[in-house]
Amino acid sequence: MRAEIITIGDELLIGQVVDTNSAWMAERLNEQGIELYQITSVHDDRAHIIAALNEAFSRADLVLTTGGLGPTKDDITKHVLCEYFDTHLIEDAHVRAHIEELYKDRPDVLNRLTATQWMVPANAKILENRVGSAPLMVFHKGNQLLASMPGVPYEMQIAMEEQILPYIKSQITHQKSQILHRTIQVTGIPESALAILLEDYERRMPQSLHLAYLPKDGIIRLRLSSYGEMTERQLQSWLDELKRLTAEYMIAESGDPLEMIVGRILTERRQTISTAESCTGGKLASLLSKHPGSSAFYYGSVISYDNSVKEQLLGVSSELIKTHGVVSEEVVCEMAKSIRRQTKTDYAIATSGIAGPTGGTKEKPVGTVWIAWATPQETTAECFHLGKLREQVTDRACQKALVGLLKRL
Amino acid sequence: MRAEIITIGDELLIGQVVDTNSAWMAERLNEQGIELYQITSVHDDRAHIIAALNEAFSRADLVLTTGGLGPTKDDITKHVLCEYFDTHLIEDAHVRAHIEELYKDRPDVLNRLTATQWMVPANAKILENRVGSAPLMVFHKGNQLLASMPGVPYEMQIAMEEQILPYIKSQITHQKSQILHRTIQVTGIPESALAILLEDYERRMPQSLHLAYLPKDGIIRLRLSSYGEMTERQLQSWLDELKRLTAEYMIAESGDPLEMIVGRILTERRQTISTAESCTGGKLASLLSKHPGSSAFYYGSVISYDNSVKEQLLGVSSELIKTHGVVSEEVVCEMAKSIRRQTKTDYAIATSGIAGPTGGTKEKPVGTVWIAWATPQETTAECFHLGKLREQVTDRACQKALVGLLKRL
Numbered sequence: 001m002r003a004e005i006i007t008i009g010d011e012l013l014i015g016q017v018v019d020t021n022s023a024w025m026a027e028r029l030n031e032q033g034i035e036l037y038q039i040t041s042v043h044d045d046r047a048h049i050i051a052a053l054n055e056a057f058s059r060a061d062l063v064l065t066t067g068g069l070g071p072t073k074d075d076i077t078k079h080v081l082c083e084y085f086d087t088h089l090i091e092d093a094h095v096r097a098h099i100e101e102l103y104k105d106r107p108d109v110l111n112r113l114t115a116t117q118w119m120v121p122a123n124a125k126i127l128e129n130r131v132g133s134a135p136l137m138v139f140h141k142g143n144q145l146l147a148s149m150p151g152v153p154y155e156m157q158i159a160m161e162e163q164i165l166p167y168i169k170s171q172i173t174h175q176k177s178q179i180l181h182r183t184i185q186v187t188g189i190p191e192s193a194l195a196i197l198l199e200d201y202e203r204r205m206p207q208s209l210h211l212a213y214l215p216k217d218g219i220i221r222l223r224l225s226s227y228g229e230m231t232e233r234q235l236q237s238w239l240d241e242l243k244r245l246t247a248e249y250m251i252a253e254s255g256d257p258l259e260m261i262v263g264r265i266l267t268e269r270r271q272t273i274s275t276a277e278s279c280t281g282g283k284l285a286s287l288l289s290k291h292p293g294s295s296a297f298y299y300g301s302v303i304s305y306d307n308s309v310k311e312q313l314l315g316v317s318s319e320l321i322k323t324h325g326v327v328s329e330e331v332v333c334e335m336a337k338s339i340r341r342q343t344k345t346d347y348a349i350a351t352s353g354i355a356g357p358t359g360g361t362k363e364k365p366v367g368t369v370w371i372a373w374a375t376p377q378e379t380t381a382e383c384f385h386l387g388k389l390r391e392q393v394t395d396r397a398c399q400k401a402l403v404g405l406l407k408r409l
Numbered sequence: 410m411r412a413e414i415i416t417i418g419d420e421l422l423i424g425q426v427v428d429t430n431s432a433w434m435a436e437r438l439n440e441q442g443i444e445l446y447q448i449t450s451v452h453d454d455r456a457h458i459i460a461a462l463n464e465a466f467s468r469a470d471l472v473l474t475t476g477g478l479g480p481t482k483d484d485i486t487k488h489v490l491c492e493y494f495d496t497h498l499i500e501d502a503h504v505r506a507h508i509e510e511l512y513k514d515r516p517d518v519l520n521r522l523t524a525t526q527w528m529v530p531a532n533a534k535i536l537e538n539r540v541g542s543a544p545l546m547v548f549h550k551g552n553q554l555l556a557s558m559p560g561v562p563y564e565m566q567i568a569m570e571e572q573i574l575p576y577i578k579s580q581i582t583h584q585k586s587q588i589l590h591r592t593i594q595v596t597g598i599p600e601s602a603l604a605i606l607l608e609d610y611e612r613r614m615p616q617s618l619h620l621a622y623l624p625k626d627g628i629i630r631l632r633l634s635s636y637g638e639m640t641e642r643q644l645q646s647w648l649d650e651l652k653r654l655t656a657e658y659m660i661a662e663s664g665d666p667l668e669m670i671v672g673r674i675l676t677e678r679r680q681t682i683s684t685a686e687s688c689t690g691g692k693l694a695s696l697l698s699k700h701p702g703s704s705a706f707y708y709g710s711v712i713s714y715d716n717s718v719k720e721q722l723l724g725v726s727s728e729l730i731k732t733h734g735v736v737s738e739e740v741v742c743e744m745a746k747s748i749r750r751q752t753k754t755d756y757a758i759a760t761s762g763i764a765g766p767t768g769g770t771k772e773k774p775v776g777t778v779w780i781a782w783a784t785p786q787e788t789t790a791e792c793f794h795l796g797k798l799r800e801q802v803t804d805r806a807c808q809k810a811l812v813g814l815l816k817r818l
Binding site: 010041044072108191306335 | 437523567680693708710752768798799
């Protein structure tokens with residue numbers, strides 16, 4: 001089964017909104033063994049949407065659309081789908097009851113525009129949108145399917161998981177091929193050197209196997225994908241060989257974000273961690289507290305953006321800062337030790353660096369970052385040079401901090 | 410001038426990577442008055458890339474591609490472009506010298522795969538990629554243009570700003586129409602009620618003017634776009650009327666992120682702020698320190714994910730937590746007062762809530778968030794119910810925190 005996604009909305013094409021929906025949907029489709037062939041972003045424009053639908057249906061069995069389902073005038077998806085599937089709008093009593101219940105305490109929402117939301121295409125299968133007013137619509141076109149969802153990420157995700165995917169699965173009679181992905185993560189080797197290391201391995205790979213290199217923030221994800229014939233066991237043996245070949249550089253045996261892997265290890269061992277951040281400004285804390293269950297291992301952080309906070313809350317002496325500079329091994333080690341002691345955690349990480357664009361010097365140019373790790377045994381630090389762009393520097397620093405922690409766990 | 414973007418890479422279609430490039434590029438194109446018509450994401454596959462190129466050139470004057478330019482086997486964009494533009498690869502001495510200089514201290518990078526990067530299509534205009542090894546290529550096809558860039562965001566951004574956009578501008582002889590966008594932000598009114606409020610206004614709008622509603626995290630951005638004939642002055646008078654009509658709900662006169670607006674106001678007044686975060690886990694700190702220049706007004710934060718940290722670093726008494734619960738007006742006010750006092754800032758914000766998926770009770774269900782604002786005058790708090798999804802709750806809490814601060818500034 002082959003799918004395509006069409007995301008509808010001017011906001012995507014003027015850069016006001018980043019399309020995070022497609023990647024999320026792509027992952028869900030892949031888990032189901034459905035190949036996503038193409039993603040197309042189009043304007044809230046009748047002719048444009050119809051052209052995109054025609055093209056997608058010429059290539060795919062399943063077309064998923066997001067966006068353009070709000071109650072306002074700029075949202076036209078429902079009307080265009082009516083035209084495309086040659087139908088008209090009718091009132092849906094079930095949707096109406098749901099919307100009236102959803103907003104029973106919100107008379108300001110239950111107005112005549114919201115009332116247009118319970119008008120649905122006569123020939124569509126309507127699925128329940130538990131968290132919003134836009135109806136989820138599925139259209140059949142011979143053996144092909146189209147599902148239309150809201151563009152608001154949270155609504156789309158609930159719609160996909162609870163309604164759209166189960167419905168699609170119920171319509172698939174036999175799944176001919178399966179797609180399997182396995183990912184590992186390596187660091188400390190350039191992409192090209194890694195490719196040379198794996199040259200013979202790649203040459204021996206069968207047609208149905210594919211290896212991709214995904215470098216990001218100093219880490220390379222190696223993704224092995226098998227299409228069709230290959231069994232899980234065969235894929236596993238290829239994966240095992242890949243792991244052996246890259247053992248020296250491998251930091252994770254899955255593609256999961258590093259903070260998730262760290263979290264699993266700490267939770268399992270009933271250990272805890274805290275952070276003291278300067279240049280990363282809360283990004284590391286935000287990563288470590290991102291996933292459900294993080295309160296089991298993550299205690300907290302002091303973000304000491306200003307030096308006075310380093311002194312006041314982390315007890316780093318102004319003397320030490322004056323002598324070595326705030327971006328130094330001495331200061332970052334002191335920060336790590338202090339937060340570990342104050343929060344009574346097993347581990348602590350501290351960062352201090354120059355994120356830029358200003359603040360660099362000849363000795364410590366923009367991108368210089370010191371990271372310290374305090375463990376039950378010792379406190380050590382490393383210095384990194386992480387580029388010239390503010391966001392790049394802080395993103396990479398967080399990944400370096402997690403890699404260093406993984407090595408010490 | 411009409412443009413399209415083609416993003417190339419399997420990783421986009423299996424959901425391993427979110428395409429942040431397109432939105433960034435879209436914004437840059439719009440600033441130049443270039444209309445972005447469509448974004449298409451395709452596989453690292455010869456036939457697929459060629460089909461997408463054909464389609465894009467049938468609609469647009471300018472095609473921008475990202476991705477597939479690495480030195481590894483899965484990256485095929487350069488070879489496909491050679492085929493498409495009927496040319497072959499030749500060594501480029503300038504690119505070679507640049508790569509050899511870039512990696513002069515990295516013999517591990519200067520290997521035979523990296524050497525393939527200085528082989529470039531014979532009929533392409535090669536622009537300098539200051540920060541990486543992949544050459545930037547521009548092809549002319551009659552009056553049409555194609556520019557190919559790496560997919561790594563930082564490389565792409567530098568390429569666009571320093572090379573591709575200036576080159577494109579040099580090729581445009583006369584720009585016929587201009588696109589102008591103006592955005593304001595409102596909150597505290599449902600999208601449908603806002604649309605009813607603006608119904609008459611929208612009815613009176615000329616064809617060349619367009620109003621879009623972009624709801625996100627409890628805030629609605631209203632974007633007014635004019636195409637073609639309209640002058641800046643005419644657009645301004647429509648904008649002024651929009652502001653008058655929505656005055657009661659308006660929180661910002663631009664589309665800039667709220668943390669940026671807050672930062673500008675504080676910097677101008679030479680005032681400072683600190684935060685104490687529980688449920689938002691560093692996200693608020695991360696927002697406030699995101700943009701260059703934030704060290705002028707942002708002092709730091711205590712992330713008290715664990716209650717012990719609230720007691721130890723914020724001095725919130727265990728008694729108070731026991732009596733009122735950690736998600737309460739009393740505790741969150743104490744957090745805000747404590748961090749403001751300790752960091753000696755003018756303002757402070759504190760958050761405490763239940764982000765979920767677990768931890769909710771009947772009285773305080775998942776999504777309950779208390780936020781406190783400490784100002785030079787007083788400390789006040791509000792309780793919000795922000796939905797059921799972890800990321801939604803924390804994202805919305807940050808926006809509520811910033812809206813509340815803006816009102817108090």
